Every structure is written in C-alpha cells, then in structure tokens.
Amino acid sequence: MAAKKAKATNTVALSKDQFKDAIVKHLRSTCGTDEARANNQAWWKATCAAVNELVFERLTETSKANAEKDSRAVHYLSLEFLMGRLTVNNMHNVGVFGAARDALADLGKDVNDICDEEPDMALGNGGLGRLAACFIDSLATLNYPAVGYGIHYEHGLFRQEIQGGRQIERPDSWREYGNPWEICRPESIQEVPLYGYVETVFGEDGKMRKVWHAGRQIKGVPWDIPVVGYEAKTVNVLRLWESKAADFFDWDVFNAGGYIDSQSEKSQAEAVSKVLYPNDESEAGKELRLIQQYFFCACSLKDIIRRYKRNHSDFSQFSKQAVIQLNDTHPTVAIPELMRILIDEEGLVWDDAWAICKETFAYTNHTLLPEALEKWAVYLFEKVLPRHLEIIYEINRRFLEDEVEAKWPGNDEMKRHLSIIEEGETRMVRMAFLCVVTCFKTNGVAAMHSELVKEDLFPEFYELWPERFVNVTNGVTPRRWLLACNEQLANMYNETVGTDWPLKLDELKGAAKFADDAKFQKNFMAIKREKKVELADKIEELCGIKVSPDAMFNVLIKRLHEYKRQHLALLHILALYRRLLENPDYDMGPQVFIFGSKAAPGYKLAKDIIYAINKVADKVNNDPRIKDKLKVVFMPNYRVTLAEKLFPAGDVSLQISTAGYEASGTGNMKFALNGALTLGTMDGANVEIREEVGDENIFIFGMDCDEVKALKAAGYNPWDYYYGNPELKAVLDWLETDFFTPGAPGELASIKHSLLEGGDPYLVLADFESFTTQYTAVDVAYRDQKKWAKMAIINSASVGKFNSDRSIEDYVDRIWKLEKVMPN
Ligand code: 7GP
Secondary structure (H helix, E strand, O other): OOOOOOOOOOOOOOOHHHHHHHHHHHHHHOOOOOOOOOOHHHHHHHHHHHHHHHHHHHHHHHHHHHHHHOOOEEEEEOOOEEEEOOHHHHHHHHOOHHHHHHHHHHOOOOHHHHHOOOOOEEEOOOHHHHHHHHHHHHHHHOOOOEEEEEEOOOEOOOEEEEEOOEEEEEOOOOOOOOOOOOEEOHHHOEEEEEOOEEEEEEOOOOOEEEEEEOOEEEEEEEEEEEEEOHHHOOEEEEEEEEEEEOOOOOHHHHHOOOHHHHHHHHHHHHHOOOEOOOOOOOOOOOHHHHHHHHHHHHHHHHHHHHHHHOOOOOOOOHHHHEEEEEEOOOOOOHHHHHHHHHHHHOOOOHHHHHHHHHHHEEEEOOOOOHHHOOEEEHHHHHHHOHHHHHHHHHHHHHHHHHHHHHHOOOOHHHHHHHOOEEOOOOOEEEHHHHHHHHOOEEEEOOHHHHHHHHHHHOHHHHHHOHHHEEEOOOOEOHHHHHHHOOHHHHHHHHHHHOOOOOOOHHHHHHHHHHOOOHHHHHHHHHHHHHHHHHHHHHHHHHHOOOOOOOOEEEEEEOOOOHHHOHHHHHHHHHHHHHHHHHOOOOOOOOEEEEEEOOOOOOOHHHHHHHHHHHHHHHHHHOOHHHOOOEEEEEEOOOOHHHHHHHHHHOOEEEEOOOOOOOOOOOHHHHHHHOOOEEEEOOOOOHHHHHHHHOHHHOEEOOOOHHHHHHHHHHOOOHHHHHHHOHHHHHHHHHOOOOOOOOOOOOOOHHHHHHHOOOOOOOOHHHHHHHHHHHHHHHHHHHHOHHHHHHHHHHHHHHOHHHEHHHHHHHHHHHHHOOOOOOOO
16 A cells, blocks of 8 residues: 555644755755765765754753743653664654655655664663653653753664574664764763772861762763654753763873873773663673763762752752652662762751652662662672762661661561661672662552562562552653554554544544454555565565565564563474474464564573574575475564564564563554554563453463462472473474584574473473464464454554553653643
8 A cells, every 4th residue: 555645743844845955955064065976874964954953943942941940850860772763753753754755855865765874872772771762752742841861872782693593793883973963062071980988077067077089080971862752842852971081181191101001091981881781681790880870870960960059059949859760770879879969068967868869769660580680799889989888878777777677676687688788798789679768659660560569579668668669551652653663554543533643642542443344454454564565575685584474474572581482482483383394284374473682692591592593494484395384584683773664564462471570561562553463471561451452352371470470389390391292392302403403413402401401480381382372363363354454453543551651641640740841
C-alpha cells in the first residue's frame, strides 16, 4: 500500500520553500560547501541546522519561562540515555517532517538517505537507558520543567560485528565528525574534587568542621542536547558532562622536558567520560566506574544549586524547588554529596541537611537481579571519596540506632541485616539501602515488579515505611515508536481516529471497533506486510539471508541474558527443525525467527548463545530438506535505529523471561503498539498488557511467579525435565554433537551444561514444553489471517496505557508534584 500523505498533525512551522532556502543557506554558511559539491553528510548537517533554527529558539524560550516562573523542576539523574538518532524525531516533533522531506526531494535528495548519515547516540545499554530517553521526550511534550543529567561519553555502547558467528566488539565513535544537535556550554563548567583526605578543624566559635583536601580536581564541561517536545512548545535540555583536566598545566614537568608526563594528568581526567560500561544488569565494581558516578552527580548538583541560588539566599526552599530522581542506584552518591555540600560548604547542621535530602531524592529500581544491586567496597570509597564515606557511616549509624532500634529493639541481627554497610571479608556499601533509607519514594517499574520490590527485595524497609513504596508502570513514547517508525500505520490512524493520538494514545481505542471490518483488516495487514518487506530487504542486505514476508515473523530483540531466555527460543527452534526433518509433512506455516542482541563483552555464556544462534541459523537456512519452512536470522548490531525497523515488522513478540525476573520490559509495549501479538510469560508488564488487550488476544505460557518460587523452594531438578521429555533431551544432546559445528564437536555444549550441571537457574527446561505447545497455538492462529488481523488490531488499539506520557503523569502525581510551564 502506498503511504498516504500524513494529515497535518501539528503546526507546520516552515513551508517547503522556506525549508529549501534554509538548507541551501546552511550548506553554504554552516557546512562550507554548496549544492553541487556537498556529500550526504553535509546535506544532513545542513538539514539539522535548518531544523535547529526552530529548536534553539524554543530552547531559549523554555529556559526563559522556567527562570521567570522559578518553577519546581525534576532533575533526572541517569548514567544512561539511549537516545538513538534525533533528526527524524525532532523534525516530527517540530512539525516540519513533511516540509523537510519535500524540500529535500526538490533538491534531489531522499530524506531517508540523508537521515541515515546520523550515527546513533547510544549512550546506554538497554531498557533503563531507553526508558530515560522516552521519559525526557514525554516531560518536554507535557511541558514540565525538567533537566536530564548524564555523561557525555566519547564512546557509547560498542558496535557489534559478527565474525564466524561470534560477537566482536568495536568502538562506537558517535561524534567523531561532529554532532549538530549538541551545544557546548563553557559558561557552566564545574570542577570536581577526588581522592585526598579529610581534616577535622575547629573554628574560632569552637565548632568542629570537616575539610576535605582533595588530591585531584577534574573539570566537567556541559554539553546540552535539546529535547524537543511534540509540537515543540517546550524544548528541555539533556545536559551531559564531559571530563577534562582541570585548568592547570604542569609547567615544571613540561619545562623539564617531560611533555609526555604532563599529558598523563590530562588523559587520566579525560578517561572518566571516555566510555560507557557495557554491562547490562550487572555492576562493574571498578574504581573508574565509581568516579564516573561521582563525577556526573557532583557536576549536576553544583549545576542545580547554582540555578537555585539565583533566586534564593538560603536552602529553606530547596526541596520545594528541586526533586532529584535517581535512575537506579547508579547516581546514589549524589545523596552524600548533597549532604557534604550542605554541611561542609553551606554550614547547615546535620538535621537540617538530612531533612532536605530526604525531601529531595526519589529512587527508581529497575531490577531484582542480585548481581545488579550495586555494592562498593568500603576501601574504594575511602580512597576516592573519603568524606562521603564518613557521611554514609553517620547516615547508617543514625538509621540503625534510631529507626531500626525503635522498631526492633535489641535486635542486632536485624541491624546487621539492614545496615548500609555489609560486614564480611571485604566491607561493602550497599547503595540500594542508602537509597531506600534516604528517598521519600522508591518505585518499581511495573505493577508486579513493584510488589516484588516490597515483598522480596526490601521487606523490612517496607515494614518500616510502607508509604514510601509506589509503582509507576513504564511506557514508551508513541512519537518515536509509532509516528516516526511506522508512518503507514500512523497515517491509517490519522484517518481513523484523528490526529490527537500521538498525545492521547488512548484514542487509538477508537480503531478497535474496526477490528472485525474486512477492509480495515486488509489495510492493516497490508501495512504489516509492507513493513515486513522492508525488513526482509534489510535482512538480505545485512545477513545475506532471504526470508519470505509471508512467513510468520517471530522477533526476539533485547540484551542477551540468561533470564531473558534467548536459549529457550533456540531450543524451540531446534525442536521445530527436528520435527521438519523427521516428518517433511509436519504441519506448520513458514516461520522466521529474528534475533537482535548484544552480549556484555565479559559474559561468556551470553556470547556462546549468540554463537549457537548463528551456527544453528547457518545449518537451518541452508538445509534444502525443510524447504524454507524455517529460517533463523541474527541481525548484527542491534540498536535503536535497527529497532525502529524491527518493531513495525514483527508478527509475534517474544517476551519469554522467567516469571519474576523481567522488571517490566518496554519492547513488549512497542511491539503491541505496532500490531504484534505477544507470546510471553506472566512477567513484568506482560501482565498489564494482557489486562489491556484481553486474554484472548495474547499467548501466555509457562510458570507464573508463584510457581517459579514454589518449584525453586521444592528443589528444582532440570534432569527430571531432560529425562521426562524425549524431544527436549534430543535437542540438548544435539548441541553436543558437531552437527552445527562440523569438525568441532562440543562448541555449543556450554549451553547444555549450564542447563543441566549448571542447575538451570532460570528454569528454561521447566518451561520448554509449555512454550512449544503454546507456539503451536500461535502458528495455528496465524494461519487464520482474518482472526489474526482482528487480534493484531485489538493489540495495537488497546495499549494506550503504555504511553510514556502516562508514566510521567504518574510520576508527577505520585512523586514529583510538578506544575506545567508554558513557554511563550
Ligand atoms: C531494565 C529492566 O530489565 C527492564 O525490565 C525494564 O523495562 C527497564 O529496565 C526499564 O525500567 N533494567 C536495566 O536495563 C538495567 O540495567 C540494572 O537494570 C540496573
């Protein structure tokens, strides 16, 4: 179906001709070239500069309005912002996408080719970082005063290459050739102290003070990325800090001929913002990582306080003006840092400083996995941040002696259990405990997850302060995840329910009444097919694999982790392959399995799973006996830009984590919004998706959370399942042969071993049979295309709840208490 022209969804701020003039002007004045000589890179930069004429003006208006109103603002502290590309999104939000596309076409350029020049801004690992990106989009769209704070990494998440089936990591240099969206703000540079020692001094008044004599200083240089709200009334700022050597130069070393030595200070300072740690859901525990955390928290707090002090001479109004959201525990060190500033630098007494901290900070938990709960060795803290360690000790002492003692008098075991300091061979600071003890709210990210946060993760804290625990279910921005990535479906909705849905996603509900309408179904499925054709072309281009757009596309895209169970899908693929080999008439529609996933570089088993998927793909895709009924694709370098092609093309959204382990998931929401059906477990936000779309429009399998807990408590034995299911045994044994790795038997055996000798911690074998059974039901349903179309339409039309605007309104209502500010 040809894409129908979009109705004007928002004000067009520039006509096509004005846009054309602006691009040509910027080719010459900004890029130093002209229409005849410019390459696509220059065309892209000139196009951005044309858009920026509008964006920067709104940015200035927004900051003026916020300064004038002196309004309360949220400061979203996050070590990760997984932004992806900005150009198409910003053009849509400013309302000039159509004008830009037509202007470029007039100039002989294709808007997609030009926008393809933009590297992804991959300053995040996965769900947590992408959520932060959706949230700042929604905050701007809803006209809330907000600043995102993070690190201006020189290298984002590594680029993944697949060589011989294995993942190879390559550096990501997203801003090597300049980035037109960022503005350097040297006027707001901050200095950050590190290392050294603490001195106790007594003033003339006899009062004791602590003085931290830092051993080093580094400089934080802010880069501002405009965050363009939909319809561009508000343009907020994402402020990212780059580390530089402080403003002194070691002339002695230099003059003594040690030019190289004098550079070492510089390179050490610059190392701080050099690279994003590539671990998802596991902590790094390295000194440089602690310094990264402190560096961006210290810069951000100084920035917040500087702004506050413009209108206030004391701190009595601070927590009324500023709320600081900690995106997981990564920015927790902001808590002792604010205490330090208030006490040591501003002269407040402990109780007043503590009261301010308790009213300022709130904490979001994103995972229950124990390996992700950050702990820092006390000796590291002492070395890098000696004053902060003292403050943490004092927070802990008061907490244990006052609050824990009052609730559980004389219970030393409880004190040990709840202490922010974990005793043991290496004493550790438990960052999550510091968060919960301080923050006025702690939230989980889906209804079920928030219950588990209370019951399993922090039960005693919940007993102490039940009112502090809330839920805010995640969401995704419909501007990027429908309007910009699926223009065809967006246009169809414009015609069906009007053009307000990018702001009020619930309005898609209006399309559900056409779920049975033959013509609507036909159009809906034609769009899905068009997106599948686009993806099939991409697959052929990137992987050299031909897939049919008429096959059912099963898509599993997310970080690689045992709990996400990509290997469960792999075992299932092996089972289907076996069935086809054993019975050429095995009744199954054509199937394509599409994976996209990065593994943490040090996570051996995760990398082995990628290798296994690729090796199985090689075999299956080239086996003439199965007549193309089954194809397996691993798309390299999964990232936001690739995701924008995958979500619209999926038929089946695989959300197959062990129940109780996926805090929420957000890919599940993007798939449903684009008309894919979920095949998933009762985990994370799948539970709420089921509530919205109805039990008859989702395929649930496997154990629920209580069953998982019960099985584990009873003593799970994976061998029972191995011996109990001949098909499962056969596919596991297959992994040990050299069938998929000719001449190299055992190359895929680590997967089998982790599931048997390794104890199968995520119950892959226990859920295998239920998965294959439910999969058959999905296949049958898919072959009834009318029924399928109806279910797909209902899915897409029913997930308005998962708009990140709704999440933000929940945060505002339950935690942040902000008021909107309308710029002029
Ligand atoms: C993820 C969760 O795994 C995912 O379920 C959730 O949707 C997402 O956060 C957003 O809330 N967690 C991470 O990405 C992560 O790194 C470790 O967690 C702190």
